[in-house]
Amino acid sequence: MLNLRQLHYFWMVGKTGSIVRASEQLNLTPQTISGQIGLLEETIGTALFRKTGRQLELTDAGRQALPYAEQIFQLSGELESLFRAQPGQAQVLLRVGVADVVPKSIVYRLLAPTMALSEAVRITCKEDKLERLLADLAIQRLDLVISDSPMPPNLDIKGYSHKLGECGISFFATRELAERHGSNFPAGLHTAPLLVPGADTMVRQRLNRWFAEQKIQPRIIGEFDDSALMKAFGQSGNGIFIAPSVIAAEVCRQFGVELIGQTDAVNEAFYAISVERKVDHPGILAITEGARRDLFT
Incomplete structure (x- = not known):
């Protein structure tokens, strides 16, 4: 030993x-x-x-x-x-893995209900690529993984995907870009500078199909796995960017940008992946119930 x-x-x-x-x-x-x-x-x-x-x-x-x-x-x-810990003060540990493509505002709003539980919950968050997070989940280093896609079928890992909800996407830009490209949505996106999620994300694939259906060909100037970095480039006026519609008002307020259009034809879905089919962890239950009740109504 x-x-x-x-x-x-x-x-x-x-x-x-x-x-x-x-x-x-x-x-x-x-x-x-x-x-x-x-x-x-x-x-x-x-x-x-x-x-x-x-x-x-x-x-x-x-x-x-x-x-x-x-x-x-x-x-x-x-x-x-x-x-x-004193009697009655013991904390419930909740170890959450967050796929780096999930917007931080969504993550916060998903985790917020755990702070209102009668039991004291201590959260640890780890952000990484989905495959590495699922490997940690499999060996019980994590209790939960939050992702924009369900459990990949090709991975030899036991896990269950609990759908939290879905919503459409919205397009945002600085005032200057909005005046130039936002008056005729979505046609105004044709040749417009666009910041998009990485090629491996689910929403990027749906976005590409929608552009093809609308006969729109934007000028993609940046691809980002990190949604926060994409928003930072958009805030600086480098291009139009997207975010889930459920946080549209928050994005406008936080980044000082304008909403130029929204579509439900392209949606983003979010999942909680656990090793248990039926979860009983109070923190995970608060996340799943809060998402379905308050966030993705």
């Missing part, structure tokens, strides 16, 4: 990048930490660090081990907090 103290020293050195910095944080001598890591390497039969000049860098084995150590000591901290 691994010595957790030795593993903790390895984690601190890997995280800080230096035995000296780790020794300062742990209030130990560098020799103690170096010796304990050496014992750990003897136990597992492989080197975790290599010297490059005066610096230490992780070996391949060290790079693979560091995320596991990170998770072990993160969970250890959460367990310690649980033990220290």
